[in-house]
Amino acid sequence: MKKISLEVCVCTECVMMGSMEIIDAIEGLKSLETDLYQDLDIDVTTSSSVCAPKVSGASPVVKINGERMEKANSATVMARISEIANK
Amino acid sequence: MRGIYTPVTKIRRQVFTEVARLAYEGGDYASRIEHIPYKIIPGEIPTYRDSIFKERAIVGERLRLAMGLSLRRIDEHAPLSEGINESAVAEKYYEPPLINVITFACNACPETSVFVTNNCQGCLAHPCTAVCPVKATSIVNGRSVIDKDKCLKCGRCADVCPYSAIVKRKRPCAAACGMDAISSDNLGRAKIDYDKCVSCGQCLVSCPFGAIADKSQIFQLIHAIKSGQEVIAEIAPAFVGQFGPSATPEKMKEALRKLGFSKVYETAVGADLCTIEEAEDFVKKVPDEQPFMGTSCCPAWSVMAKKLFPEYAHCISMAMTPMVLTARWIKKDNPDAKIVFIGPCAAKKLEASRRSVRSDVDFVITFEELMGMFVAKGIEFDQLEVEDPLQDASTVGRNFAVGGGVAAAVVDCIKQKYPDREVLTEAAAGLRDCRKMLTLAKAGKRNGYLLEGMACPGGCVAGAGTLLPIVRATASVKGFAKEAPIGHAADSQYADQLHLLE
Incomplete structure (x- = not known):
């Protein structure tokens, strides 16, 4: 079982710029019937300070296994997770 | 496409944020607005379309609409700022139409x-x-x-x-339009027939090119707040969950106070009163005076019914909508305050501009527009320390926001007061389905029914001005409704005030 921690920023600006939709996309992965995500344990957590220190234009910000990703969206986050899963 | 965050969503929200920021910061609007398209579309390389100049021009038109201004003509020169100082007022500024096609953003998709x-x-x-x-x-x-x-x-x-x-x-805009109000201009671009349009806003959330937008009132609302007048908010029950997990209902009052609203009330109070009135009306009038009764709260539905089924206009309840009832209830004790309805809905903007309602509701803004104000003002919900729960409305009143909720509330109220009375109900969501329901009613197949109509598929939680995916929003509202201090509309502590609001 590979563990991946996904921290999603839910400060006001990150929510407005789509962080909730990223969470929905990742939670939707669990229902996919593909081996890629079967032995993956993705731990999604939220906090309003993931994006701190705030950088203009960076929202939404997520951290995948501690690695900061700016201007994230469901496609870039899912791509990074599948990369880790394939390693 | 609803519930998926796309570049169209992103640009729309950036525009609201920048317009709110502009209004809060003030200064020389005519010069400042020229810079905003460059802030939203930075650099030299286009991201979304074939040309960055076109991208910025479209953002420019969106900015104008978000300030309540009309689109510019394409064949005449006019600065982006034209009319901006006239629109920078502390009261509603509205030039029809509400819903606009930005023609040069339109893909001119072929009709079916x-x-x-x-x-x-x-x-x-x-x-x-x-x-x-x-x-x-x-x-x-x-x-x-x-x-x-x-x-x-x-x-x-x-x-x-x-x-x-x-x-x-099909063209996505026309497929979403339950009024069949969208045809084409001479260049094949979408054209709205305003005699048919009821401003539900479904076209603007369905256009994948972001070519349709409605006008906003946040620019003027922020001026009203800045002018020092008392401004009071009433917030529709669909708000729960819209602003992220930190924005709990207990924090909403304080967050709105930080924006400058003096008081905050639930529109679900008006929903309770509306329920009581519709329940009484139904028992009294159906079937003796009219064969069926349609609910009144969704303005796009009721206008559709009156436009397309004029001979049955009297069958749509005359009860005032929750928005108006709540506004009158607030104004009773705060006669000089400006009232702002914060909701999920584009059509409410039009409802509040009607002559009979104009004096009650001063501004209408959507959740998405409010989010722009929160971001512009830097409001962080988890830094708010005051928790001040909303405690005025009932479970069924709050459930007005979810498809089927209005009819359920009215039936609940009738059952409580007239336990022997049988009520048949049908609920339709989406104007196309609403039309089918009324066609059946016209054919005499819905006699004795209470008909709930909602223009947005899913109810108010699916309104054009929402931020949250519909399924998630529905669950949030239902959870919030369960926590209401009372279960039934008839038990509202304000029930005895209904007659004072007529």
């Missing part, structure tokens, strides 16, 4: 077309030819071919193709 893709296998059965009512489909050189001149665009061939090789493609 049916065509064969190269998925066609030229199969032996080729059921596409058998079902065509006008012999437009035939097999030529081993492939299905549709004669465009004969084709009725019924889509039967597409329905039966075993390889999904035939596609019926």
Whole structure:
């Protein structure tokens, strides 16, 4: 079982710029019937300070296994997770 | 596309944020607004379309609409700022129409077309030819071919193709329009027939090119707040969950106070009063005075019903909408305050501009526009320390926000007061389904019914001005409704005030 921690920023600006939709996309992965995500344990957590220190234009910000990703969206986050899963 | 965050969503929200920021910061608007398109679309390389100049021009028009200004003509010179100082006022500034097509952003999608893709296998059965009512489909050189001149665009061939090789493609805006109000201009771009449009806003959330937008009132609202007048908010029950997990209902009052609202009330109070009135009306009038009764709260539904079924206009409840009832209830004790309705809805903007309602509701803004104000003002919900729960409305009143909730509330109220009275109900969501329901009612097949109509598929939680995916929003509202201090509308502590609000 590979563990991946996904921290999603839910400060006001990150929510407005789509962080909730990223969470929905990742939670939707669990229902996919593909081996890629079967032995993956993705731990999604939220906090309003993931994006701190705030950088203009960076929202939404997520951290995948501690690695900061700016201007994230469901496609870039899912791509990074599948990369880790394939390693 | 609803509930998926796309570049169209992103630009729309950036525009609201920047307009709110502009209003809060003030300064020389005419010069400052010229810079905003460069802030939203930075750099030299286009991201979304073929040209960065076009991208910025479209953002420019969106900025104008968000400030309540009209679109500029394309064939005449006018600065982006034209009219901006006239619109920088502390009261509503509204030039019709509400819903606008930014023509040069429109993709000019063809109106409905049916065509064969190269998925066609030229199969032996080729059921596409058998079902065509006008012999437009035939097999030529081993492939299905549709004669465009004969084709009725019924889509039967597409329905039966075993390889999904035939596609019926509709324009997304027109497919979303339950009023069939969208046709084409001379260049094939979407054109709204304003005699038909009821401003539900479904076209603007369905256009994948972001070419349709409605006008906003945040610019003027922020001026009203800045002018020092008392401004009071009433917030529709669909708000729960819209602003992220930190924005709990307990924090909403304080967050709105930080924006400058003096007080905050739930529109669900008005929903309770509306329920009581509709329950009494139904018991009194159906079936003796009218064969059925339609609910009144969704303005796009009630305007549709009155436009398309004028002979049954009297069958739509005369009860004031929750927005108006709540506004009157607030104004009773705060006669000089400006009232702002914060909701999920585009059509409410139009409802509040009606002559009979104008004096009650001063501004209407959507959740998405409010989010822009929160971001512009830097409000962080988890830094708010005051928790001040909303405690005025009932479970059924809060459930008005969810499809089926209005009829359920009215039935609940009738059952409580008149336990022996049978009530049949039907709820339709989406104007196309609403029209079908009324067509059946007109044919006499819904006699004795309470008919709930909602223009947005899913109810208010699916409104054009929402931020949250519909399924999630529905669950949030239902959870919040369960926590209400009272269960039934009739138990509202404000029930005795209903007669004072007429």
